Every structure is written in structure tokens, then in C-alpha cells.
Amino acid sequence: MLDPHLIAAIGGLLVGLLLTVFGGGGSVLATPWLLYAVGVADVHIAIGTSAAAVAVNAATGLAVQARAGRVKWPCASVFALAGLAGSLIGAHLGKQVDGAHLVKWFAVAMIAIAISMVIPRKSEGDPSVHLQPAMVLKLAPVGFLAGLAAGFFGIGGGFLIAPGLMASTGMTLANAAASSLVSVTLFGGATSASYALSGQIDWGLFAALVIGGAGGAMLGAPVSRWFAQRIAVARLGFAGFVVAVAIYILLR
Numbered sequence: 001m002l003d004p005h006l007i008a009a010i011g012g013l014l015v016g017l018l019l020t021v022f023g024g025g026g027s028v029l030a031t032p033w034l035l036y037a038v039g040v041a042d043v044h045i046a047i048g049t050s051a052a053a054v055a056v057n058a059a060t061g062l063a064v065q066a067r068a069g070r071v072k073w074p075c076a077s078v079f080a081l082a083g084l085a086g087s088l089i090g091a092h093l094g095k096q097v098d099g100a101h102l103v104k105w106f107a108v109a110m111i112a113i114a115i116s117m118v119i120p121r122k123s124e125g126d127p128s129v130h131l132q133p134a135m136v137l138k139l140a141p142v143g144f145l146a147g148l149a150a151g152f153f154g155i156g157g158g159f160l161i162a163p164g165l166m167a168s169t170g171m172t173l174a175n176a177a178a179s180s181l182v183s184v185t186l187f188g189g190a191t192s193a194s195y196a197l198s199g200q201i202d203w204g205l206f207a208a209l210v211i212g213g214a215g216g217a218m219l220g221a222p223v224s225r226w227f228a229q230r231i232a233v234a235r236l237g238f239a240g241f242v243v244a245v246a247i248y249i250l251l252r
Helices: 004-022 027-037 041-068 073-096 101-116 133-153 158-169 174-199 203-227 231-251
Strands: none
Touching: 004 027, 004 041, 004 203, 027 041, 027 101, 027 203, 027 231, 041 073, 041 101, 041 174, 041 203, 073 133, 073 158, 073 174, 101 133, 101 158, 101 231, 133 158, 133 174, 158 174
């Protein structure tokens, strides 16, 4: 029988690979992997552990995007700071919910994420967008709601953050995807800190997920080049897989 940490590392590799290839959605598989492949019995520990790993993986991606100059820091910071309060509230609420009920809500969120992945998004936008006072009134409430969902479910929330940034500022898809990592890092860090204070993180499994995720990110570069002309079909297939996992969770 394989060691649970090795199984967790394999899951981290898959999540890191999917995040690199598809740019979002992959982190939602971390919690089901811990529950059903690794065998973590406590839903809250699985959510807290995966949230911590997502935060680290997002921070790594953010460093790469920042060096490339794609992050719109003023807009991303307003969104992330507004969402920080939401993520802390969401994490607190999530810990109060019975694990059996929480995992069902998590499955519903997975279906919503899968649907969002197949909705076409235009990449047009203003690559030179700057933060304006009127934008803050849009960024703050959307950021709060995205943080609330990310904290409650222990997910990165990138599927909400990038569209929210685009709608609130008019930035391009490339800038939104890069800037969203500021929020994913902050939300994941806040959520995992909340769970850590409650003793609901398995640090050994966390390390395995992070190490595996780093390997998956390295594999993702050549794989994403291979998928370049097939990305729409691949994204549809991955979304279908996420829905299948969600249905499995609901039926258990």
C-alpha cells in the first residue's frame, strides 16, 4: 500500500499540472484528492491543508507573473484586501458547518467552477488600465464575495477572481489571470491560517502537496504547449471530469 504522503504528492503534481495548463480550476481537486485518494477522514483538515498548499502554489505563480510585468498591482491589491475580510469570515463559517454537509456544498461549488471553465472569455481589454476611484466601488464588493467563497470552501477562488477583475476594471484576460494570483495567495493564506489556529492542517500532507505541485508546474509548461491548439477541447474534458468527481461526492 502506498504511503499517504506519496499519494498526496501525486495529487499535488496533478493539481500543479492542471493549474499550469488551464490557468485555474485545478486547485478544486486538492480537497477531494485528500479525502478519497489519501484517506483523510476529517473534511475540515482536508480543506485547511489544501488551502495552505494552494496559497503556496499561487505565491510561486505570482512571482513568475510579477517578473513578467503582467500584474496590475493597484487594482489587484484593492480586490485582495477587500476579499481578505470575506475569506476570514468564510473560513470561520465553514468550520462551523458539519463536515458531511460542507463536502456536499463543496461538490456544488465544483460544478459551478466546471461551468465557469467552459464559458468563453474575451481577451480584449485595456492593457494599460490604471486604478480609478470609481473602480474601487466595483472592486471592493466583488472582492469581498470572492473571498467569502474562497474561505468557505477552502479553494483558491481564481474562477471568480479573474472575471471579477475584468468586469470591474476592463483589464485584459492575461492581466486578470496574473493579478488574480494576488488574491488567491492572500485568500488561501488567510483561510489556512484560520484552520491552522484550530489545529486543522496536516503539515506533512501539506508539504507533500506543495512538492508535488512544484513538479506539476514544471511539467505543465511543455504540456501546455502541446495543448495550445487543443485547449478548448481539453478544457471541456477537464470540466467534465470535475463534474464527474462532484457527482461522485454527492452520491457518497
